Amino acid sequence: xxxxxxxxxxxxxxxxxxxxxISAQCHDHVMYLAEAPANKFxxxxxxxxxxxxxxxxxxxxxxxAGGHDAYNIEVEALGGKLxxxxxxxxxxxFRQPLIKSYEDLEKLKNKKIDFQNAGRFPMILNSSxxxxxxxxIFCSPFxxxxxxxxFPKLIRAMKKDPKLYDGVMSFVVDDVLAPWIRIQNEKMxxxxxxxxxxxxxxxxxxxxxxxxxxxPYNQRLEKKCKEFGVVTMNVTGDYxxxxxxxxxxxxxxxxxxxxxxxxxxxxxxxxxMGRWHEYPLEAVRNYTEKYRKEGKSVSITAGINARLLRxxxxxxxxxxxxxxxxxxxxxxxxxxxxxxxxxxxxxEHIHAAVAxxxxxxxxxIADNLxxxxxxxxxxxxxxxxxxxxESIVKAKIKKEAEEERCGLAGLLWQQLGxxxxxEKFKEEYADxxxxxxxxxxxQRYSALITIENGTLDxxxxxxxxxxxxxxxxxxxxxxxxxxxxDFTGGKIxxxxxxxxxxxxxxxxxxxxxxxxxxxxxxx
Amino acid sequence: xxxxxxxxxxKKAVLEGxxxxxxxxxxxxxEQGIKPINIINVGIIPGIQEAGELWKKNEYFHTDIIxxxxxxxxxxxxxxxxxxxxxxxxxxxxxxGTVAGDMHNLGKIMVNATLRGGGFEVIDLGExxxxxxxxxxxxxxxxxxxxxxxxxxTTMLEMREIIKRLEKEGLRSKLxxxxxxxPCTQEFAEEINADVWGKDAFDAVxxxxxxxxxx
Numbered sequence: 001x002x003x004x005x006x007x008x009x010x011x012x013x014x015x016x017x018x019x020x021x022i023s024a025q026c027h028d029h030v031m032y033l034a035e036a037p038a039n040k041f042x043x044x045x046x047x048x049x050x051x052x053x054x055x056x057x058x059x060x061x062x063x064x065a066g067g068h069d070a071y072n073i074e075v076e077a078l079g080g081k082l083x084x085x086x087x088x089x090x091x092x093x094f095r096q097p098l099i100k101s102y103e104d105l106e107k108l109k110n111k112k113i114d115f116q117n118a119g120r121f122p123m124i125l126n127s128s129x130x131x132x133x134x135x136x137i138f139c140s141p142f143x144x145x146x147x148x149x150x151f152p153k154l155i156r157a158m159k160k161d162p163k164l165y166d167g168v169m170s171f172v173v174d175d176v177l178a179p180w181i182r183i184q185n186e187k188m189x190x191x192x193x194x195x196x197x198x199x200x201x202x203x204x205x206x207x208x209x210x211x212x213x214x215x216p217y218n219q220r221l222e223k224k225c226k227e228f229g230v231v232t233m234n235v236t237g238d239y240x241x242x243x244x245x246x247x248x249x250x251x252x253x254x255x256x257x258x259x260x261x262x263x264x265x266x267x268x269x270x271x272x273m274g275r276w277h278e279y280p281l282e283a284v285r286n287y288t289e290k291y292r293k294e295g296k297s298v299s300i301t302a303g304i305n306a307r308l309l310r311x312x313x314x315x316x317x318x319x320x321x322x323x324x325x326x327x328x329x330x331x332x333x334x335x336x337x338x339x340x341x342x343x344x345x346x347x348e349h350i351h352a353a354v355a356x357x358x359x360x361x362x363x364x365i366a367d368n369l370x371x372x373x374x375x376x377x378x379x380x381x382x383x384x385x386x387x388x389x390e391s392i393v394k395a396k397i398k399k400e401a402e403e404e405r406c407g408l409a410g411l412l413w414q415q416l417g418x419x420x421x422x423e424k425f426k427e428e429y430a431d432x433x434x435x436x437x438x439x440x441x442x443q444r445y446s447a448l449i450t451i452e453n454g455t456l457d458x459x460x461x462x463x464x465x466x467x468x469x470x471x472x473x474x475x476x477x478x479x480x481x482x483x484x485x486d487f488t489g490g491k492i493x494x495x496x497x498x499x500x501x502x503x504x505x506x507x508x509x510x511x512x513x514x515x516x517x518x519x520x521x522x523x
Numbered sequence: 524x525x526x527x528x529x530x531x532x533x534k535k536a537v538l539e540g541x542x543x544x545x546x547x548x549x550x551x552x553x554e555q556g557i558k559p560i561n562i563i564n565v566g567i568i569p570g571i572q573e574a575g576e577l578w579k580k581n582e583y584f585h586t587d588i589i590x591x592x593x594x595x596x597x598x599x600x601x602x603x604x605x606x607x608x609x610x611x612x613x614x615x616x617x618x619x620g621t622v623a624g625d626m627h628n629l630g631k632i633m634v635n636a637t638l639r640g641g642g643f644e645v646i647d648l649g650e651x652x653x654x655x656x657x658x659x660x661x662x663x664x665x666x667x668x669x670x671x672x673x674x675x676x677t678t679m680l681e682m683r684e685i686i687k688r689l690e691k692e693g694l695r696s697k698l699x700x701x702x703x704x705x706p707c708t709q710e711f712a713e714e715i716n717a718d719v720w721g722k723d724a725f726d727a728v729x730x731x732x733x734x735x736x737x738x
Contacts, residue, residue, distance in 0.1 A: 028677050083624065083651055085623070085678065087624070088625070088675055089675055091627070093626050093651075094627070094650070095626065095649070151585075151629045152629070152632060155586045155589055155590065156590065156593070159590060203584050203585055205584055205585065209584070209586055243579075243723070246581055307706065307708045307711070
């Protein structure tokens with residue numbers, strides 16, 4: 001069966017697969033561009049999502065451009081003080097950390113956390129899954145511990161009081177994050193969990209420190225969440241060295257090891273906040289070489305440096321996108337990521353990056369990108385564009401939200417939806433009519449895939465509804481989410497799979513037809 | 524331990540971020556009658572300077588520097604009150620603070636230590652500092668440098684407003700402005716009429732000396 005991708009690149013980019021996708025982490029920019037009041041933007045996810053969708057369409061990004069302050073949600077819900085600026089993202093008041101001592105930790109451990117109502121938990125839970133990209137969003141263990149103690153005190157505990165450090169990290173994983181992710185999964189059906197972990201990066205910590213002191217807790221969280229069917233990935237280990245003269249390939253490779261270990265062992269590299277327009281990209285290729293030789297696909301989410309994007313010039317931004325595509329576009333699963341877009345970034349800089357990604361990134365990637373002509377379209381200002389397009393785009397976003405696919409259906413749609421633009425698929429399956437059911441038995445939703453008249457559609461079905469038992473399909477699989485991800489991700493042997501089938505833990509019907517589906521997925 | 528051994532141990536404690544030991548050794552050095560300025564120049568500052576060298580060689584990371592800065596702070600806490608007036612801040616006077624709406628202080632903690640290690644007198648206004656507070660304190664202390672820190676791309680825009688306010692109040696020409704923090708660049712510094720951008724804590728002290736012409 002074709003792998004259901006669980007890497008960050010796939011999660012962040014869900015657009016047209018005929019070119020390298022480009023996405024953006026740009027909530028501050030959205031707020032600034034749309035002149036939205038910060039206190040509404042960061043407390044009303046519907047409003048945030050609507051503006052993010054609007055700005056995403058304006059720039060023709062391959063995903064929405066919204067987002068919230070993912071580092072603050074859990075701390076605030078635990079009682080931490082946040083500063084709400086008039087024009088800025090909320091920020092934790094590090095002057096008043098929740099944990100200063102063992103006593104504070106004990107107090108927090110004894111506090112009953114109301115995961116339904118505390119802080120802005122309801123804002124997340126009452127949103128539709130699509131507002132958070134169909135993912136359970138959380139602050140990763142280490143960054144959350146920083147939010148609770150402050151970086152200096154947490155580091156002091158790590159180095160001089162490991163018992164306190166372990167106490168805080170264990171509390172964060174066992175008592176806060178695992179139950180919080182579980183509630184998100186139960187309420188929205190989301191199957192992937194994405195953890196933000198900017199504090200855990202080079203040069204804040206050495207790769208060894210991250211591997212010894214952070215990765216074990218990421219993996220503990222991963223194991224706990226897997227029990228209820230959610231795959232968690234932590235964006236830990238980003239290489240952000242500021243001084244080019246300190247660039248070190250060995251440290252980079254070690255930080256990649258941390259990244260891979262923090263995303264369930266998937267070969268998914270995230271080049272986010274560093275000076276990637278100046279670092280040698282060959283160093284990344286050197287790391288991925290052994291995997292490529294083994295025929296393994298390596299996903300790279302390549303970040304355009306935030307300050308380059310803001311300061312420009314356009315030519316340098318375009319060159320950087322082109323450079324990424326030239327280095328990774330042909331033999332890696334590449335997506336471009338505009339990392340933490342500064343609030344006042346000129347729009348023409350973003351338009352140029354998008355045009356470059358969609359032009360140079362057109363598959364198959366040209367042998368010589370210098371032969372590819374790039375035309376950067378002159379666009380209206382956002383304000384002018386908004387007057388003309390807001391009502392149409394909002395209606396479209398609303399329709400998309402109404403057609404939201406929850407749980408596995410959403411995940412599959414992100415990866416398969418664009419097949420409807422594939423001419424080969426349309427031609428080969430013009431007269432086909434078939435349907436498949438992926439029944440995730442321990443989840444709220446299952447996924448129904450239909451192919452009819454050259455069009456593929458995926459819908460979610462609630463598992464507790466009676467009609468799921470009566471659905472007639474050509475092929476089906478029934479198992480827990482955890483088992484599903486294990487065998488689609490190739491993490492379970494054929495023999496083990498057979499045992500699961502014999503013991504009834506994995507039920508497959510219409511195996512031949514299922515092979516047909518695998519063929520379609522591979523197109 | 525003789526006096527020399529105490530100073531060497533103090534340097535080691537600062538370098539290795541052993542804050543309690545550094546503070547104890549600073550007290551011991553005073554008890555042994557070592558001149559406060561010598562304790563700083565031989566026992567404390569070399570510790571943080573060597574940390575800077577290890578940072579440049581990728582042997583130290585922020586985890587090490589932050590502990591080193593704390594050991595430095597605690598040792599200085601013991602020694603500074605005993606300094607003679609002429610021994611303080613020979614490189615210049617700096618007011619630093621994180622701008623309004625921003626609570627991040629990691630970079631500032633490290634810059635505070637490296638600047639003091641570089642011979643600057645540092646007045647730290649803390650985090651989430653309003654324009655009014657910056658102006659009031661500048662008028663009160665007449666610093667040579669104003670250091671502004673931020674971590675977010677929205678709060679970095681506040682730096683521009685502070686500099687405009689300095690101009691309006693007639694204070695801009697009387698001091699240098701240095702900015703720092705994750706979203707900043709030298710281009711941004713120039714754009715908002717700041718004098719210089721410090722890319723990290725050790726770069727900040729070099730730049731501070733450069734703009735004041737201190738050797």
